Amino acid sequence: MSENQGRADAPETHAAGPAAVFSSMEQVIRKAGVNRGLRALARLNQADGFDCPSCAWPDPDGHRAMAEFCENGAKAVASEAMKHTIGREFFARHSVEELARETDAWHDLQGRLAEPMLRREGASHYEPVSWDQAFAILAEELNALASPDEAVFYTSGRASNEAAFLYQLFARAFGTNNLPDCSNMCHESSGLALKQAIGVGKGTVMLEDFLEADVILCIGQNPGTNHPRMLSTLEAAVKRGAKLVAVNPLQEAGLLGFAHPQHVSAWLGRSTPLASTYLQVKVNGDMALLRGVAKQLVANDAADHGFLREHTIGFDIYQESLSDTGWEEIEELSGISRAAIAELAALMASGDRRVITCWAMGLTQHRNAVATIREVANVHLLLGAIGRPGAGLCPVRGHSNVQGDRTMGIFERMPEWFLAALEKQAGVPVPREHGFDTVDSIRAMHDGRAKVFFALGGNFAQATPDSTFTAEALRHCRLTCHVSTKLNRSHLVTGRRALILPCLGRSEDDRGRIVSTENSMGIVQSSQGRLPPASAELRSEIEIIAGMAEAVLGDRGRIRWRWLAEDYDRIRDWIEAVVPGFENYNERARKPGGFHLPNAARERVWHTPGGKAAFSDAPLDALRVAPGRFLLQTLRSHDQFNTTVYGLDDRYRGISGMRDIVFLNPQDLVEVGVKPGQRVDLTSHWHDGERHLTGLRAIPYQMPRGTAAAYFPEANVLVPVGHVAEGSNTPASKSIEISIRPSR
Numbered sequence: 001m002s003e004n005q006g007r008a009d010a011p012e013t014h015a016a017g018p019a020a021v022f023s024s025m026e027q028v029i030r031k032a033g034v035n036r037g038l039r040a041l042a043r044l045n046q047a048d049g050f051d052c053p054s055c056a057w058p059d060p061d062g063h064r065a066m067a068e069f070c071e072n073g074a075k076a077v078a079s080e081a082m083k084h085t086i087g088r089e090f091f092a093r094h095s096v097e098e099l100a101r102e103t104d105a106w107h108d109l110q111g112r113l114a115e116p117m118l119r120r121e122g123a124s125h126y127e128p129v130s131w132d133q134a135f136a137i138l139a140e141e142l143n144a145l146a147s148p149d150e151a152v153f154y155t156s157g158r159a160s161n162e163a164a165f166l167y168q169l170f171a172r173a174f175g176t177n178n179l180p181d182c183s184n185m186c187h188e189s190s191g192l193a194l195k196q197a198i199g200v201g202k203g204t205v206m207l208e209d210f211l212e213a214d215v216i217l218c219i220g221q222n223p224g225t226n227h228p229r230m231l232s233t234l235e236a237a238v239k240r241g242a243k244l245v246a247v248n249p250l251q252e253a254g255l256l257g258f259a260h261p262q263h264v265s266a267w268l269g270r271s272t273p274l275a276s277t278y279l280q281v282k283v284n285g286d287m288a289l290l291r292g293v294a295k296q297l298v299a300n301d302a303a304d305h306g307f308l309r310e311h312t313i314g315f316d317i318y319q320e321s322l323s324d325t326g327w328e329e330i331e332e333l334s335g336i337s338r339a340a341i342a343e344l345a346a347l348m349a350s351g352d353r354r355v356i357t358c359w360a361m362g363l364t365q366h367r368n369a370v371a372t373i374r375e376v377a378n379v380h381l382l383l384g385a386i387g388r389p390g391a392g393l394c395p396v397r398g399h400s401n402v403q404g405d406r407t408m409g410i411f412e413r414m415p416e417w418f419l420a421a422l423e424k425q426a427g428v429p430v431p432r433e434h435g436f437d438t439v440d441s442i443r444a445m446h447d448g449r450a451k452v453f454f455a456l457g458g459n460f461a462q463a464t465p466d467s468t469f470t471a472e473a474l475r476h477c478r479l480t481c482h483v484s485t486k487l488n489r490s491h492l493v494t495g496r497r498a499l500i501l502p503c504l505g506r507s508e509d510d511r512g513r514i515v516s517t518e519n520s521m522g523i524v525q526s527s528q529g530r531l532p533p534a535s536a537e538l539r540s541e542i543e544i545i546a547g548m549a550e551a552v553l554g555d556r557g558r559i560r561w562r563w564l565a566e567d568y569d570r571i572r573d574w575i576e577a578v579v580p581g582f583e584n585y586n587e588r589a590r591k592p593g594g595f596h597l598p599n600a601a602r603e604r605v606w607h608t609p610g611g612k613a614a615f616s617d618a619p620l621d622a623l624r625v626a627p628g629r630f631l632l633q634t635l636r637s638h639d640q641f642n643t644t645v646y647g648l649d650d651r652y653r654g655i656s657g658m659r660d661i662v663f664l665n666p667q668d669l670v671e672v673g674v675k676p677g678q679r680v681d682l683t684s685h686w687h688d689g690e691r692h693l694t695g696l697r698a699i700p701y702q703m704p705r706g707t708a709a710a711y712f713p714e715a716n717v718l719v720p721v722g723h724v725a726e727g728s729n730t731p732a733s734k735s736i737e738i739s740i741r742p743s744r
């Protein structure tokens with residue numbers, strides 16, 4: 001099918017292979033140039049190089065291949081290492097209004113931000129501003145607030161540990177815990193569910209566990225696109241005899257098979273089949289599926305009774321809720337047959353029960369996300385599949401340092417022990433009242449309770465729910481300020497005044513200094529950029545935070561910001577003094593391969609209120625939509641990193657040259673009354689009203705009836721700001737009730 005530009009062909013049946021290599025090299029050379037691009041790739045994820053800015057999947061401990069990166073890591077580096085820069089001439093040529101009319105892909109192509117820019121009140125264009133003037137404006141606006149709580153300090157997950165620590169220290173020394181971050185929209189539900197269930201908000205497995213697992217579940221995750229390096233791990237596990245079970249409404253190529261781009265066989269057209277079982281669950285049907293698995297495990301008397309007795313609480317009540325749940329309900333809500341569920345339960349209980357469950361946004365972005373992830377934990381507790389080799393829980397993080405940022409205190413609700421330790425180390429009072437998370441921040445800006453918005457990275461205007469409402473919120477601010485590497489929409493949806501502060505990217509030389517990051521499995525490693533900076537005006541994030549802190553706080557608090565920022569070892573010494581697990585930080589961060597942070601649950605020590613791992617007996621439910629309506633999930637294409645759109649292809653799903661599409665079951669197309677490729681209008685429904693997205697092309701795809709899928713961030717206009725996961729306040733970006741009709 002094709003219309004104007006854009007084509008939909010049959011989806012692929014495996015991921016990577018030679019096409020992945022061609023696609024990444026093309027991007028690298030076109031954007032960064034042969035020299036700069038290949039130099040960057042040579043240092044990517046090497047022990048003495050820089051941490052890949054794409055995903056948070058860990059690097060192999062021992063041998064590293066010469067090219068330890070994937071297609072999408074290469075695209076991320078190409079985008080960051082671009083040789084083109086945009087400064088005063090660019091912004092003089094284009095008004096803010098003009099720039100706002102361009103697409104996200106166009107923004108990314110313009111090049112690296114080169115110098116600090118200011119949009120004055122009422123001005124149509126940005127103009128250059130000196131760093132000192134920029135800091136003075138921040139000081140003027142922040143110090144004019146009636147309360148420090150009228151400021152919001154957002155973080156995206158690329159900030160290094162050192163930058164993140166200094167940043168939260170500044171926000172708290174200034175007097176607020178308003179530290180929302182991208183995690184609030186991402187794995188917040190996992191963090192909360194795991195904290196409740198096992199006492200730590202992180203996963204419990206290491207890379208080596210994948211080499212011992214018998215069964216690996218991959219639920220609500222598309223690793224072929226979003227964690228491509230994970231495919232080599234899965235391939236090795238499957239070749240060794242482990243079974244991979246995929247749970248996903250869509251058949252994703254990266255779960256079906258893999259052709260390792262560094263192996264000759266892939267170039268000969270051979271791939272390794274991956275998932276041996278593929279359960280096309282209904283959107284939001286996972287809790288029912290997992291409860292069905294648990295019910296069957298108990299019926300088979302397959303529970304690990306020794307583990308239950310010694311390590312868990314709440315099993316009795318949970319067992320009652322299992323018997324109270326009927327198979328009909330389980331089948332109806334999950335869309336999976338009882339027989340298939342029984343088979344999965346038998347597989348998981350076979351042999352030594354070395355089971356790993358991996359998951360990502362397909363579980364975290366639903367109203368009942370926390371309950372669903374606790375159901376994952378329930379199943380693992382039943383099997384005793386946690387805290388032993390080859391078994392455990394594996395939330396697969398998104399941004400490369402999102403986990404580290406949280407460890408560093410980027411969180412609106414840090415626990416008392418952290419705040420007390422920070423206060424002691426810094427010698428300044430630290431506020432205790434909880435701050436705003438992402439959704440709260442949007443509301444607070446919208447209704448005037450927050451007036452200054454500052455972002456360390458990210459693209460708040462585009463990543464958040466209800467783009468129209470969020471844009472209004474940002475426009476209500478007195479000042480919006482972004483520390484960024486690339487132009488994005490958040491620079492164009494401004495408060496009364498706006499600043500863009502351009503910073504070094506991870507691939508660039510920061511006068512020889514190193515920073516560090518924590519990956520998805522709790523390994524802390526150093527990262528050192530080597531490329532010459534894209535512009536001489538760029539500063540490191542740490543220098544920018546210190547410059548702002550000095551201007552805003554002056555002598556208040558007596559923290560020597562500049563002294564800390566001069567030598568990052570000093571910041572690491574402070575981190576060591578505040579955060580447990582960072583003993584000899586400076587020395588250990590410099591060791592090749594870094595070091596592991598302690599993880600009590602991995603040792604079967606449970607830091608929960610009851611001192612044991614806890615079952616959850618949350619009532620079983622799934623989002624049901626009104627008759628004739630659809631459940632829409634928003635997902636990533638293969639050619640984007642979150643809001644950064646590299647291109648218009650979604651190769652594995654057979655899509656080229658378009659993003660304005662909605663995937664539907666072929667029979668549902670008939671029901672809506674449209675042909676493949678015909679335009680439809682979507683309306684989302686929530687009790688606060690309706691939102692619209694018009695003119696999407698309907699693309700038939702093998703997926704459960706009644707469900708739909710469209711791309712993030714274009715479909716964010718449809719996500720209601722108030723429809724969030726209970727407990728974690730994460731926007732339910734995968735559970736949007738919509739109606740569909742042919743465009744007129």
Ligand SMILES: Nc1nc2c(c(=O)[nH]1)N[C@H]1C(S)=C(S)[C@@H](COP(=O)(O)OP(=O)(O)OC[C@H]3O[C@@H](n4cnc5c(=O)[nH]c(N)nc54)[C@H](O)[C@@H]3O)O[C@H]1N2
Pocket residue numbers: 054055072186219220221222223225226227247248249250252281282283284285286360361362363397398399633634635636637638640641642643734
């Ligand atoms: N190249 C690249 N890499 C990335 C990113 C990127 O944008 N591009 N983003 C990074 C970030 S921040 C993150 S958080 C991760 C995101 O990684 P993913 O979570 O893999 O990203 P999504 O595209 O949101 O995919 C969600 C998957 O969940 C499935 N799904 C949706 N709803 C349900 C459901 O109800 N049940 C189940 N079982 N499945 C469901 C979708 O079909 C899809 O396969 O990737 C990180 N890595």
Ligand SMILES: Nc1nc2c(c(=O)[nH]1)N[C@H]1C(S)=C(S)[C@@H](COP(=O)(O)OP(=O)(O)OC[C@H]3O[C@@H](n4cnc5c(=O)[nH]c(N)nc54)[C@H](O)[C@@H]3O)O[C@H]1N2
Pocket residue numbers: 053155156157158159182183185186187361365398399456457458459460463464465483484485486487488503504505506541634635636641642643644712713715716719733
């Ligand atoms: N509908 C819907 N919405 C979603 C999601 C979804 O699945 N569906 N996913 C959610 C998820 S999982 C996440 S994590 C969020 C992501 O939300 P964000 O983290 O806010 O968004 P990104 O697109 O990752 O941010 C990209 C911008 O970061 C800047 N940047 C890149 N590298 C650096 C750097 O090294 N330093 C600095 N200072 N800036 C840098 C660039 O200017 C770039 O434009 O979006 C969420 N929103």
Ligand SMILES: [Mo]
Pocket residue numbers: 182185186187397398399
């Ligand atoms: Mo994320």
